[in-house]
Amino acid sequence: MLLLLTISGALFPANAEKLHNIYMLRLDDEIGSSSWRYTRQALNEADRLGSDMLIVHLNTYGGSVVHADSIRTALLNYPGPTVAFVDNNAASAGALIALACDSVYMRRGATMGAVTMVNGANGMAMPDKYQSYMRAMMRATAENHGKYVDSTGNEQWRRNPLIAEAMVDSRVTVPGLVDSTRVVSFTTDEAVKWGYADGRAESVDELMKQLDYRPESYSIEEYRPDWLDHLIGFFTNPAVQAVLIMIIVGGIYMELHSPGVGFPAAASIMAAVLYFLPLYITGIASSWIILLFVLGVMLVVLEMFVVPGFGITGITGISCMCAAVILGLIEHYTFSLSHLNAEAVWSSMVIFLAGITLAVAVVWYLTSIHGPKWVRRHTELMLTQQVKDGYIGVDMSPVGYIGLEGAAVTDMRPAGKVEINGETLDAVATQGFIHAGARVRVMKYENAQIYVKEV
DSSP: HHHHHHHHHHSSSTTOOOOEEEEEEEESBBBHHHHHHHHHHHHHHHHTTTTSSEEEEEEEOOOOOHHHHHHHHHHOOOOOOOOEEEEEEEEEEEHHHHHSSSEEEEEEEEEOOOOOOOOOOOOOBOOHHHHHHHHHHHHHHHTOOOOOOOOOOOOOEOOOHHHHHHHTTTTOOOOOOOOOOOOOOOEEHHHTTTTTTEEEEHHHHHHHHHOOOOOEEEEEOOOOOOHHHHHHHHTSSSSHHHHHHHHHHHHHHHHOOOOOOOOHHHHHHHHHHHHHHHHHTSSOHHHHHHHHHHHHHHHHHHHHOOOOOOOOOOOOOOOOHHHHHHTSSSSSSSSSSSSOHHHHHHHHHHHHHHHHHHHHHHHHHHSSSSSSSHHTTTTSSSOOOGGGGGGOOOOOOOGGGGTTTEESSOBBEEEEEEEEEEEEEEEESSSSHHHHHHHOEEEETTTTTTEEEEE
């Protein structure tokens, strides 16, 4: 028994160190719908595995504020410790995500900051209304790290909220750091000096060493998106969503102007599926939003085939469809019926209006004289009645004789010939018989025939 205990103690020592499970998420691209999906998947997987720590590997120049805010909120609410490793870049939205982590480590030569909100179309700074919201978001994220008591016994912010504001607005001054002429962007050494980074690390392994983990004491599990993640990320891209909205709206319009049910309806249905299905799978769009869209389609169909004219049924149906499309763009992580994230609503409206504008432009082109004939022949009459195809044209020049007077050349019983302005013409008496030589007046020209009456 003593020998058995000795062997057991050698193989499984009482002070054997627990193997720590570390989960890592890479955000190495533009922050957007794909990044937000990857973050949610990684956080769920890390929680399922019971990971001891989450590392966010950052190398990004920024992206969508709406999705960056969602990632920030998810990291702040994550129950375990989070560490940001800035591998070269954490600009704009990337700086917000790094600030949301419990600790930040940067490699030499890395930069972090420049969180000013800009217009994605031209790169110009957004109005102060948006900058004010961004300043508050950065300030709140910095304040979330709390305070500590320094060597003099005074309380100090772990992450100075004023510096967080200065990363957004050039008008914010930080004594000793920046005046009111530029926004704050940190190098690695500057970030460590001003408390926005906890240390330097050239790699993830060195980062773990900085955190007092021996190589044999941990294992790293990395989130790797599969093909479905990439596909859903593609279809939830704002530009792709605008194109899908264009096809939905344009398809419905073209179907209303063409007989039967054909390609426009099929394209519109397919675009609606590709629009709502990824949103439903990712949990962004709830079932009631999809049902709202289906209700709108049913009301529009009812207006087309059952209710005469165009009234409240059609208007209600179109309103339901538009509301469903817009609400489907709002991230449910920041959406509730009692409070709407203004930035998310504004972003959704921009995407929706972009889709409507594209639809109007494409429909106008396709149905104009410049559009392809294979589209126009389904929405307008393209044929012309040519004489060579057997169509007979009617000469309307005799209309000019109406009201003129002449003489009957032959007896008219009731048809005969008359002479008007020296020309002999076939004519028909409007009533009775007219003898040759009688004065007549042209009364009308119908069915390629002149009708006269005796004066």
